[in-house]
Amino acid sequence: MKIINSMIKFLVIIAVILFVIISDVGWASAQDKPDSNTISYLSARLKQLVKFAAPSNLGLNYFILPNSSDLSSIPADPHNPLTPEKVNLGKLLFHETALSINPINPKHWQQSSCASCHFAEAGFRSNLAQALGVGGLGWNKSRHRDAEVYSVEIDKQNILTPSVLNSAYQKVMLWNGRAGVTGPNANEPLIQEFDVNRFKLDGLETQAIDAMTVHKLGTAAIAIIPEYQKLFAQAFPDRAYVAAEVEDLKRVGLAIAAYERTLLANQAPFQRWLKGDETAMSAQELRGGIVFFSSSCVQCHTRPNLAITDFRSVGFADHPQDFSGLNLGRGVITKRASDDFKFKVPQLYNLADSSPYGHGASFNTLREVVEYFNRAQPQKLEALYAGNLSVWFRPLNLTQQQVDDLTAFLETGLRDPNLMRYVPEGLPSGLCFPNNDPVSRKQLNCD
Ligand code: HEC
Ligand code: HEC
Structure with missing residues (x-):
């Protein structure tokens, strides 16, 4: 009885294998038929x-x-609920060259933004092996470093710039995933302790806040622009003013992250x-x-x-x-x-x-x-x-x-041909964007 049973099992397995092979061959030969290319x-x-x-x-x-615009369907951090007001503010801040107020060399004052390295025309990447923020000159395919200053005065990283497109679907950020306390970092006590993760947020929020400091950005100059006062009040109704302090770097980061979550191809x-x-x-x-x-x-x-x-x-x-x-x-x-x-x-x-x-x-x-x-x-x-x-x-x-x-x-x-819909028409500061250096200003017709 046992032998018959196992023989039946054996025959069934052979039949399944044959079926898989035949259906695969069927697919392969169908590829050669003329109608298989319709x-x-x-x-x-x-x-x-x-x-x-x-x-x-x-x-x-x-x-x-x-x-x-379907904000309730986009993955979000519960600590940073998505609202149209926040997304709109983030869209401006992501491109805002008036945030660039802490360059090492004062000659680079207010010349770059997040979008200097993550711009829509490049699929929110940088089109360079080594993206250039502060101290970069020129726009798009011609961006190069300012040769007249020391290397330390240039904002650049020794790793390729990833895209922020579709980043709502990623729990932790950066090539090694060090930013963010959720997803694969949820059970990593070592990573939870990193200073970058002190706010206990998802990767996108964490990275946006951290990038403000890393890329030498600050809020002092936008705090005095009435339009921004209004936009901050709408985006963060709990605290309706802009102060040029740490808390504001956090709110800028939250608004930018909200915007980044809507960047979907x-x-x-x-x-x-x-x-x-x-x-x-x-x-x-x-x-x-x-x-x-x-x-x-x-x-x-x-x-x-x-x-x-x-x-x-x-x-x-x-x-x-x-x-x-x-x-x-x-x-x-x-x-x-x-x-x-x-x-x-x-x-x-x-x-x-x-x-x-x-x-x-x-x-x-x-x-x-x-x-x-x-x-x-x-x-x-x-x-x-x-x-x-x-x-x-x-x-x-x-x-x-x-x-x-x-x-x-x-x-x-996989190419969305219309990413320019995510770029603002102008900035409350009135400055050139995504770059505001002399070479970019010419190339972008800002002068
Ligand atoms: C074992 C997992 C794995 C497989 C299989 C895999 N990928 Fe990837 N892919 C990765 C990882 C990880 C990276 C990033 C590696 C790095 O930069 O060090 C990557 C990077 C890429 C990149 C570069 C993206 C960028 O932003 O620079 C492309 C394009 C890509 N993969 C396409 C493919 C295609 C097409 C296939 C199938 C032929 C494939 N991958 C198979 C894991 C995989
Ligand atoms: C100098 C160019 C530069 C500037 C300016 C810049 N970034 Fe980046 N960004 C990078 C590079 C390079 C990385 C990858 C770093 C790493 O993985 O270690 C990165 C990574 C990221 C990531 C992670 C993406 C992922 O898929 O892991 C996000 C999100 C991001 N940046 C957002 C921002 C925001 C927001 C700003 C402005 C506040 C900004 N960046 C300004 C170059 C730049």
């Missing part, structure tokens, strides 16, 4: 895969980013496709989406913003300006060897708007990143030797066609 066929196939990648029951909806072709517009993506973008959702990519780029609030080792090289030796990433702050070389999994929308890529700026194009994941040979051998490389970092054997398709999905399928 929008409706590809669209149906992608739908299956996207549903499979979403938590059960949520289906395609899981990946739909809310409208920016919800008009990208992939988003329109998710919402039912079958023709929003080209056949090539659909094929690229199929590669994305059927290969390793979606194992890490998992959540609605195609990131995940977690850290993985995929062997990207460090920044050429990082002279610290080796950047251990997450391991630097948890002090656990098992976290060495792990970096945050970044969101993937509007990456085509600026380059380079990776925390160390080690890829010039998105195609290079795709080819790298296809080959799966780490740039940083120490990451290999440490033994922490993700199991999903392995050769994918994609064809050249699939590499092209996946690149197209990233470049245009």
Whole structure:
């Protein structure tokens, strides 16, 4: 009896395996048929895969980013409830060059803003391997450092500027995730104690407040502008005046974080496709989406913003300006060897708007990143030797066609063409923005 039972089990398993093989072959050979390249066929196939990648029951909806005005649908920190007034104030402050009042060299007074390094035209990244805030000259593709001052007078970091787009979906901030007390930091006593986390907020709020000091910004100059008095009173009705003190750095940070939460790439072709517009993506973008959702990519780029609030080792090289030796990433702050070389999994929308890529700026194009994941040979051998490389970092054997398709999905399928809707028309200070240095003023027609 036992033997018959196990034989039946064995036969069932064989049948299941055969079924899987046959249906897979069926898919492969269907690809060669002429009608397998139609929008409706590809669209149906992608739908299956996207549903499979979403938590059960949520289906395609899981990946739909809310409208920016639909504040109740946007993930928020309960300590910083979203209101239209706060978002509006944050939008101005994020671009406000009048905040830049603490430069080391007075000649750089009121010349830069958050948006000097995170600007809409660059997908809220910087379009530079090393973004320049205070002490940068020029705008967009021509921004360079002021050569007439000492290096210490320039605001720059030795790591690539990540995007603040879709950041509402990320609990902790920065490449090693040190900002924020929730999500993956909730059970990290060491990180909870960091000074940056003294306000016990989510990463986005924490980072916005901290960035005020890091990037030499302050409120004294805007405190005397009546329009800001009014806007602060509307955004924070509990305390209706601006004082040029610590408490105000916090409120500026809260308003900026509220604004950042509304920066959603919800008009990208992939988003329109998710919402039912079958023709929003080209056949090539659909094929690229199929590669994305059927290969390793979606194992890490998992959540609605195609990131995940977690850290993985995929062997990207460090920044050429990082002279610290080796950047251990997450391991630097948890002090656990098992976290060495792990970096945050970044969101993937509007990456085509600026380059380079990776925390160390080690890829010039998105195609290079795709080819790298296809080959799966780490740039940083120490990451290999440490033994922490993700199991999903392995050769994918994609064809050249699939590499092209996946690149197209990233470049245009995930590109919201209208991010300028998040940029204010003018500032209460009347200053030029996002930069107010002499070179930018000319380029931006502010003079
Ligand atoms: C000099 C350029 C520069 C300026 C100015 C700047 N940032 Fe950044 N920003 C960076 C860099 C570089 C990082 C990555 C640092 C790291 O991970 O260690 C970053 C990271 C961030 C992140 C984390 C994003 C993520 O996905 O982890 C947020 C949020 C952010 N900045 C918001 C702001 C705000 C708000 C301001 C203004 C108050 C600002 N930044 C000003 C360069 C800049
Ligand atoms: C094992 C997890 C993992 C897998 C699998 C994975 N990624 Fe990533 N991806 C990451 C991490 C982590 C980073 C950031 C690494 C760093 O900068 O050190 C990253 C970075 C990127 C970047 C650069 C983004 C930026 O802001 O610079 C792109 C583009 C990207 N991945 C696309 C893909 C695609 C396409 C696939 C599938 C072929 C894929 N990834 C597979 C974890 C993964």
